[in-house]
Amino acid sequence: MQEEEKQLEIENRLKNIIWTVCQDYTLEAKPDVETYLLSKPLALYDGIKQGAFAKYFKKEEMSAYLLKKIYLHASERALMRIAQLCIEAAVYRKVSRERPGVEEIARKAHEDVLELQFDKLDRSADGKLVNERMRAMLGGAQAVQPRMRRYLKILEELEEARDTMDVIRATDRLYNEVADPYFERRSGSLEDVLAVSYEELAESDWREFLDDKLYQEGMEEYLKQIEERMTSLCEDEWKQKEDLRTDAPKIQIVSPEAMAKVHSYVERNFGKTYLAPLEEKRMNRQYCRGIHSDCSLHFTDGILHSCVGRNFQYEYALKQAAKNRHVYYDKHRIVKQNINVLTALLKKSSAMREQVQSELSDRGTLIPPLLWKVGRTRDARLFLREFPAQEQDFVVDILIDASGSQRCRQEEVALQAYILSASLSNAGIPHRMMSYCTFWDYTVLQRYREYDEPAEADERIFEFSTSSNNRDGLALAAAGDELMRRPEDGKILIVLSDGRPYDVILNRPNARNPKPYMGDYAVSETASTVRKMRGGGIKVLGVFVGEEQDLDAEKRIFGKDFAYIRDIGKFSDVVGRYLTKQLTENCT
Numbered sequence: 409m410q411e412e413e414k415q416l417e418i419e420n421r422l423k424n425i426i427w428t429v430c431q432d433y434t435l436e437a438k439p440d441v442e443t444y445l446l447s448k449p450l451a452l453y454d455g456i457k458q459g460a461f462a463k464y465f466k467k468e469e470m471s472a473y474l475l476k477k478i479y480l481h482a483s484e485r486a487l488m489r490i491a492q493l494c495i496e497a498a499v500y501r502k503v504s505r506e507r508p509g510v511e512e513i514a515r516k517a518h519e520d521v522l523e524l525q526f527d528k529l530d531r532s533a534d535g536k537l538v539n540e541r542m543r544a545m546l547g548g549a550q551a552v553q554p555r556m557r558r559y560l561k562i563l564e565e566l567e568e569a570r571d572t573m574d575v576i577r578a579t580d581r582l583y584n585e586v587a588d589p590y591f592e593r594r595s596g597s598l599e600d601v602l603a604v605s606y607e608e609l610a611e612s613d614w615r616e617f618l619d620d621k622l623y624q625e626g627m628e629e630y631l632k633q634i635e636e637r638m639t640s641l642c643e644d645e646w647k648q649k650e651d652l653r654t655d656a657p658k659i660q661i662v663s664p665e666a667m668a669k670v671h672s673y674v675e676r677n678f679g680k681t682y683l684a685p686l687e688e689k690r691m692n693r694q695y696c697r698g699i700h701s702d703c704s705l706h707f708t709d710g711i712l713h714s715c716v717g718r719n720f721q722y723e724y725a726l727k728q729a730a731k732n733r734h735v736y737y738d739k740h741r742i743v744k745q746n747i748n749v750l751t752a753l754l755k756k757s758s759a760m761r762e763q764v765q766s767e768l769s770d771r772g773t774l775i776p777p778l779l780w781k782v783g784r785t786r787d788a789r790l791f792l793r794e795f796p797a798q799e800q801d802f803v804v805d806i807l808i809d810a811s812g813s814q815r816c817r818q819e820e821v822a823l824q825a826y827i828l829s830a831s832l833s834n835a836g837i838p839h840r841m842m843s844y845c846t847f848w849d850y851t852v853l854q855r856y857r858e859y860d861e862p863a864e865a866d867e868r869i870f871e872f873s874t875s876s877n878n879r880d881g882l883a884l885a886a887a888g889d890e891l892m893r894r895p896e897d898g899k900i901l902i903v904l905s906d907g908r909p910y911d912v913i914l915n916r917p918n919a920r921n922p923k924p925y926m927g928d929y930a931v932s933e934t935a936s937t938v939r940k941m942r943g944g945g946i947k948v949l950g951v952f953v954g955e956e957q958d959l960d961a962e963k964r965i966f967g968k969d970f971a972y973i974r975d976i977g978k979f980s981d982v983v984g985r986y987l988t989k990q991l992t993e994n995c996t
Contacts, residue, residue: 429459
């Protein structure tokens with residue numbers, strides 16, 4: 409009871425600060441008690457900014473812009489960080505002139521930000537900008553890089569912002585320059601962002617941003633969350649004192665009646681299954697057990713090929729396919745160059761396998777010049793023995809992480825997969841391409857091409873789009889089922905992933921395995937699956953396509969057979985070396 413009274417007292421104090429600054433006691437205030445418990449100056453300063461922004465600008469206009477930008481696939485975390493900086497820059501001088509005590513509170517808040525999260529922020533370009541801005545506000549050394557000085561200058565100019573559009577323009581410019589230089593080319597200009605209609609937003613799927621219990625409220629609830637966070641310098645994972653990916657969330661228990669509707673939803677949004685009913689039951693019985701109890705598998709060719717009915721998800725898939733192709737045409741030259749390099753490497757390896765191997769032996773074709781050894785040495789190798797060339801006996805599976813965390817880079821992932829698929833087709837190596845994601849208790853595996861389809865099927869990878877969570881261990885095991893049944897002796901699985909297995913599922917009542925699939929628990933299970941596959945004769949290569957802070961998890965999963973490709977121009981060299989090694993090692 410005392411704890412509740414304490415939290416209520418803190419909440420009332422923060423509300424009073426917000427109302428005092430904005431001078432509007434009808435404003436719906438959103439105090440952050442959790443931040444107050446972590447850093448009192450930070451919570452007070454965030455409350456001051458919230459009140460000041462409501463007083464001088466239109467918060468609804470700003471939050472609507474942020475929602476539209478995220479709808480067009482801007483990185484939520486990077487966008488919110490930059491928006492917070494711009495909002496602070498726009499209100500700081502105005503509120504400081506009216507209330508001199510704000511400067512001291514701001515100074516302590518900036519010190520706490522740098523102390524709490526300097527190292528974590530310094531891992532990304534937008535985080536570096538936050539660090540430099542905090543240091544500049546504290547009177548620290550000026551940024552050395554001219555580009556960073558230009559960014560800080562944009563923030564300084566916001567002190568004279570006259571209306572909300574000034575703040576929006578600065579936020580949009582900084583995001584496009586700092587966090588995502590390809591955003592305009594991919595999704596359009598600021599005018600295109602602002603032109604997104606309310607109807608488009610209302611029909612969108614906000615599942616990956618919301619708790620499942622809030623999903624029914626959709627866009628409105630997510631808009632409220634944006635308003636709450638856009639003036640806060642304290643990110644959610646700081647409050648928990650550890651990364652969100654390792655913190656245990658609440659699991660919602662749903663009724664059997666609700667779960668019965670999930671299958672129809674999966675079909676409407678991901679497409680019908682292509683498996684026969686008996687085969688689907690076999691796959692679920694074989695792989696959905698143990699840690700994956702109560703899970704289900706759904707194999708589909710995608711909503712564009714097996715659509716139950718045209719809906720928002722269908723239109724979204726069409727739009728994303730067009731974006732993927734646009735980036736492909738934009739980078740056509742470098743993609744073709746990569747394909748040529750990788751094709752040449754694969755053909756060279758195949759040619760080595762097709763060469764007739766020969767060696768001296770005690771049987772075979774007699775070599776007359778060596779007859780002098782008879783009676784003079786014990787060396788009986790007087791014959792040449794030839795070994796016939798090995799037939800092509802390699803098959804490759806390409807499995808791609810299609811979870812929501814890949815949304816900001818899905819065009820690049822599609823390009824990498826296309827380079828690999830086209831090169832394998834040119835080299836005559838049978839291969840299959842699939843992606844995976846998880847919605848509720850369904851792990852969806854979407855097929856883009858089958859092993860022996862012609863090269864024209866390679867371009868179906870441009871239908872790649874992302875959604876929801878990812879249960880990597882189950883997806884890898886299910887993909888390996890068909891691979892193990894292939895007749896080829898050499899089997900290779902290449903996994904393009906971000907090293908973040910994360911599936912916080914909604915469980916049935918009395919679920920057998922209610923523990924959320926995330927953090928070390930999920931990484932260890934995925935690594936175990938990889939080891940089992942390697943023990944069964946499948947060569948597994950992990951190609952990392954995520955954020956640098958997730959590298960350690962990716963290494964734990966894939967061990968030494970792991971590739972981190974920062975530049976797509978080097979994709980063919982890195983993957984080509986691995987495939988060449990596998991092809992040549994297995995020919996002896």
